[in-house]
Amino acid sequence: MPLEELKCPECDAWKRPDIVWFGDALFHDVLGRVQRVLTACDLLVSVGTSAAVYPAAQMPLIAKQAGAKLVEINPEETPLSRFYDQVMRGPATQMLAELCRGV
DSSP, X not given: OXXXXXXXXXXXXXXXXXXXXXXXXXXXXXXXXXXXXXXXXXXXXEESOOSOSTTGGGHHHHHHHXXXXXXXXXXXXXXXXXXXXXXXXXXXXXXXXXXXHTO
16 A cells, blocks of 8 residues: 555544554443443454453453353463463464364
8 A cells, every 4th residue: 555545635644544552542432332242242253462451351251251152363372361262372374264164
């Protein structure tokens, strides 16, 4: 993507993807929507996270408590690894491909 497409043409500020960067606060309404989705999901796949930054780190536990199956894909163990139904260690691209193949 050309650099000029990453800036707002009106104010020249950098455009942001729809993600939360380190240090960003999460809006209360967003957290409420996330909690509703987590309590309704059947499967939560966590990919490449340290599981150490809250409130995001508690999200798998909310889904688990509501009955979802949890899959962790990460090169290393995390503080939440013991709560997952399936743990896959390795590079995300390889592990996601295996998960999709049902390995």
